[in-house]
Amino acid sequence: MSAKLDVRHLRDYDLNHGMPIWLGTMAFMIIEGMGFAMAFAAYLYLQSQNPDWPLGPKLPDPRLGGALAVFLLMTEIPNIWLKRRIRAFDLKRVRIGMLIMSMIGLATLAIRAFEFGFLNVRWDVNAFGSIIWALIFLHTTHIVVDVFETWVMTTMAFFGPVDARRFGDLVENAEYWDFVVLTWSPVYFFIYWAPRWFGI
Amino acid sequence: MSAVEHPVYDTDHTAEALPSALLRTWEPHTGLWNWLTSVDHKSIARRYIVTAFVFLILGGILALVMRFQLAQPEQQLLSPDLYNQFFTMHGTTMMFLFAVPIMEAVAVYIVPLMVGARIIAFPRLNAFSYWVYLFGGSMIWVAFFLNAGPDAGWFSYVPLAGPEYGAGKRSDMWAQLITFTEISALAVSVEIVVTVFKFRAPGMTLNRIPIFVWAMLVASFSIIFAMPSVVVGSSMLISDRLIGTHFFNPAEGGDALLWQHLFWFFGHPEVYIIFIPAVGMASTIVETAARRPIFGYSLIVLSLISTGFLSFGLWVHHMFASGLPRMGNSFFSASSMAIAIPTGAQLFCWIATWWDARVRITTPALFVIAFMIIFTLGGLSGIMIASVPFDLQATDTYFIVGHIHYVLLGGAVAPLLGAFYYWFPKFTGRILSERLGAWNFWLYLIGANLTFAPMLILGLRGMTRRIFTYPPDFGWNDLNLLSTIGAVVLSLSFLIFLINVARSLAQPATALSNPWGASSLEWATTSPPPPYNFAFTPVVESRWPLWTEAGALSHATGLRTDRKEVIVTTAVEAEAVLRDTVPSPTIWPLITAIATTAMLIGSIYTPSAVVYGAIPTGLALIAWLYPRKAETEFPPQEEKAA
Numbered sequence: 001m002s003a004k005l006d007v008r009h010l011r012d013y014d015l016n017h018g019m020p021i022w023l024g025t026m027a028f029m030i031i032e033g034m035g036f037a038m039a040f041a042a043y044l045y046l047q048s049q050n051p052d053w054p055l056g057p058k059l060p061d062p063r064l065g066g067a068l069a070v071f072l073l074m075t076e077i078p079n080i081w082l083k084r085r086i087r088a089f090d091l092k093r094v095r096i097g098m099l100i101m102s103m104i105g106l107a108t109l110a111i112r113a114f115e116f117g118f119l120n121v122r123w124d125v126n127a128f129g130s131i132i133w134a135l136i137f138l139h140t141t142h143i144v145v146d147v148f149e150t151w152v153m154t155t156m157a158f159f160g161p162v163d164a165r166r167f168g169d170l171v172e173n174a175e176y177w178d179f180v181v182l183t184w185s186p187v188y189f190f191i192y193w194a195p196r197w198f199g200i
Numbered sequence: 201m202s203a204v205e206h207p208v209y210d211t212d213h214t215a216e217a218l219p220s221a222l223l224r225t226w227e228p229h230t231g232l233w234n235w236l237t238s239v240d241h242k243s244i245a246r247r248y249i250v251t252a253f254v255f256l257i258l259g260g261i262l263a264l265v266m267r268f269q270l271a272q273p274e275q276q277l278l279s280p281d282l283y284n285q286f287f288t289m290h291g292t293t294m295m296f297l298f299a300v301p302i303m304e305a306v307a308v309y310i311v312p313l314m315v316g317a318r319i320i321a322f323p324r325l326n327a328f329s330y331w332v333y334l335f336g337g338s339m340i341w342v343a344f345f346l347n348a349g350p351d352a353g354w355f356s357y358v359p360l361a362g363p364e365y366g367a368g369k370r371s372d373m374w375a376q377l378i379t380f381t382e383i384s385a386l387a388v389s390v391e392i393v394v395t396v397f398k399f400r401a402p403g404m405t406l407n408r409i410p411i412f413v414w415a416m417l418v419a420s421f422s423i424i425f426a427m428p429s430v431v432v433g434s435s436m437l438i439s440d441r442l443i444g445t446h447f448f449n450p451a452e453g454g455d456a457l458l459w460q461h462l463f464w465f466f467g468h469p470e471v472y473i474i475f476i477p478a479v480g481m482a483s484t485i486v487e488t489a490a491r492r493p494i495f496g497y498s499l500i501v502l503s504l505i506s507t508g509f510l511s512f513g514l515w516v517h518h519m520f521a522s523g524l525p526r527m528g529n530s531f532f533s534a535s536s537m538a539i540a541i542p543t544g545a546q547l548f549c550w551i552a553t554w555w556d557a558r559v560r561i562t563t564p565a566l567f568v569i570a571f572m573i574i575f576t577l578g579g580l581s582g583i584m585i586a587s588v589p590f591d592l593q594a595t596d597t598y599f600i601v602g603h604i605h606y607v608l609l610g611g612a613v614a615p616l617l618g619a620f621y622y623w624f625p626k627f628t629g630r631i632l633s634e635r636l637g638a639w640n641f642w643l644y645l646i647g648a649n650l651t652f653a654p655m656l657i658l659g660l661r662g663m664t665r666r667i668f669t670y671p672p673d674f675g676w677n678d679l680n681l682l683s684t685i686g687a688v689v690l691s692l693s694f695l696i697f698l699i700n701v702a703r704s705l706a707q708p709a710t711a712l713s714n715p716w717g718a719s720s721l722e723w724a725t726t727s728p729p730p731p732y733n734f735a736f737t738p739v740v741e742s743r744w745p746l747w748t749e750a751g752a753l754s755h756a757t758g759l760r761t762d763r764k765e766v767i768v769t770t771a772v773e774a775e776a777v778l779r780d781t782v783p784s785p786t787i788w789p790l791i792t793a794i795a796t797t798a799m800l801i802g803s804i805y806t807p808s809a810v811v812y813g814a815i816p817t818g819l820a821l822i823a824w825l826y827p828r829k830a831e832t833e834f835p836p837q838e839e840k841a842a
Contacts, residue, residue, distance in 0.1 A: 003736075004756065006756070007757070007759060007767055010779045013778075019768070019778065019780065020321045020394045020768060020780060023394045027424060031428055034425055038433075038465070039432055042432060042458060046454065049458075053453075127449070130439075131447070134445075148818060152826065156826065161829050163827075163831050163834045164836045
């Protein structure tokens with residue numbers, strides 16, 4: 001075997017989608033995205049089988065879910081700022097940003113906890129209740145996972161060990177929040193507006 | 201905060217000292233602790249393979265007992281209830297615990313080697329996936345021995361598997377087993393995709409990837425896109441049973457056919473998730489046996505990709521008898537026939553490769569021939585039932601049972617056995633006996649046809665599937681007896697296979713690096729390979745590096761030896777762009793898998809287990825993922841300069 005290539009000069013970190021972890025996170029997002037897609041498909045299928053959709057007299061109240069949608073969109077402001085600070089290796093501001101995003105995560109969970117009361121139908125009443133609870137459960141799981149991860153990452157940002165590679169992980173974490181924000185729009189639509197627009 | 205002060209590189213060692221330096225870094229533990237904490241893809245893959253074969257034997261024993269029950273009319277060997285559990289466990293074991301995992305297991309071992317990588321991507325996740333698979337499979341078999349084995353068939357149709365008719369915990373066990381296998385299979389798929397796109401040897405551009413790697417890439421993407429459907433379906437099933445939801449309950453707006461759609465949207469691609477790796481194996485063996493490049497590389501790769509796509513347009517052909525709109529049936533009928541085209545194209549490419557070549561007919565090649573014969577019969581019977589009027593007559597008869605077994609034994613197990621003979625030297629350092637291999641092949645070929653051809657005819661004679669016995673005057677006696685004799689012959693074939701493996705393992709490991717004279721990179725390292733696979737990462741300049749660069753394979757230098765470093769390359773051109781450090785061995789994937797298992801089994805008995813069980817699982821995940829020390833310089837030099 002003859003030496004043809006010396007890789008010693010190559011970097012051992014990357015914040016711009018070069019690391020395997022980025023592709024791995026993307027693959028898991030595709031899996032989860034397919035999970036959402038199949039749940040939407042199940043919703044549409046159940047709706048197509050029921051002429052009296054959404055099956056009950058009372059519709060879910062969209063106000064709090066709508067407020068959450070606006071809130072989530074606004075969280076992108078600190079999240080985008082945080083991503084920039086991470087890419088600049090600005091540890092001091094990254095710590096502040098992570099703390100903000102950790103608190104935002106908790107606030108999101110708190111809003112979600114109240115939101116369950118706005119659904120106006122239990123999961124065990126009829127198929128409509130079952131599918132909208134499935135959708136909100138699916139999305140809530142994503143929030144819980146991201147909040148959990150964000151708190152762990154925040155701890156790491158404050159107490160270390162911090163190195164350049166870990167900044168790649170911080171970028172992944174911030175991008176996962178984008179996924180949580182993005183997925184809420186269609187879920188919100190299916191829970192609150194689809195029964196109004198396409199129901200009886 | 202700075203990283204290690206004095207990095208040590210591969211070029212700092214002499215050629216003699218380098219392997220031991222790498223070994224210290226790549227496999228720091230020994231004995232039982234090494235076994236429990238290992239993240240070496242080869243070690244994990246060997247366990248996967250052994251475990252999958254244990255499940256194959258268990259599933260095979262069930263099949264054999266069922267064949268004895270059906271050998272003659274009105275036998276009482278099995279009660280109707282036990283028979284239901286037997287066929288459900290047989291199908292579930294073979295599909296979820298053998299066929300998919302064994303293909304992934306071979307890939308976990310071979311794909312990183314084939315692409316010239318030192319390890320699979322996310323090796324701890326890989327270890328976790330194995331433990332989850334082992335615990336899930338053990339759970340369902342313990343449940344079976346405790347008379348809580350699932351009994352609603354391997355596709356667990358509602359309402360039979362729903363809360364109204366599926367009393368007890370049997371179907372819950374089944375639904376939760378699906379969760380275990382989903383986690384495991386999805387994790388491995390992500391690992392393979394990332395390994396192929398990020399860890400390829402420098403120079404291995406997309407059009408130089410070995411065909412088996414292409415096949416695994418397509419199969420992994422199929423899993424990624426198909427499996428969420430059954431995740432959603434099995435979650436709905438278990439929640440219908442445990443917390444009173446109504447997804448499949450027509451009385452409250454649910455729909456039983458929703459289950460069939462969700463299951464088969466996954467279930468049909470699943471057939472190809474098993475079949476595509478198998479054709480990749482066959483292509484690999486065909487090329488090596490012919491000792492010349494495979495004919496129509498691009499055509500084969502495109503066939504694999506198009507098979508992957510088409511496999512998502514077939515699921516409704518499992519539901520022709522459920523009264524769907526005629527237009528839909530026509531579409532799915534056409535696509536079911538269309539998928540024969542890419543498969544046929546590959547078959548012709550193999551024939552063209554062997555045409556006029558000096559083919560070395562060893563056991564792997566024999567099993568490729570078995571594949572061609574048995575699978576073609578299976579495929580042709582598939583084209584018959586792709587036709588709706590025919591399917592309406594044949595559905596739920598033994599014709600379907602015969603068809604699926606022809607497809608799977610021909611299209612998956614035969615090439616798998618061939619691949620096992622082919623890669624056994626790499627797995628173990630030993631070669632399997634060719635004489636026993638020939639016995640293995642002939643008994644397999646005869647046994648498979650003898651078992652399943654009578655089933656096709658029995659189906660045409662109206663014998664319905666899943667009946668535990670039949671009256672003597674239906675004209676089914678002789679064919680059933682013949683099928684049972686075939687099953688015994690087939691079992692003998694597997695027995696010889698096991699004897700062959702046991703005999704070889706008792707011999708010293710003397711296999712050469714490249715005993716078949718093959719072209720791909722897994723043969724560029726020792727048999728079996730060291731924990732770090734390659735002392736130096738190869739640099740590839742052709743599609744057949746060991747043929748075109750024989751004895752002069754180029755390599756890369758500059759990786760550190762004081763930590764587990766690998767080269768990351770670009771997805772298309774495979775240009776080296778980064779050095780990545782991969783995780784060291786740890787016990788935490790095992791502990792996380794134990795916590796996950798406790799959570800999943802607990803949730804069968806109380807929904808609150810999901811909440812309580814998430815706490816230890818989360819803690820174990822933190823211990824698994826939390827970095828122990830700084831590995832790179834911070835802030836990075838170039839950032840400081842900027």
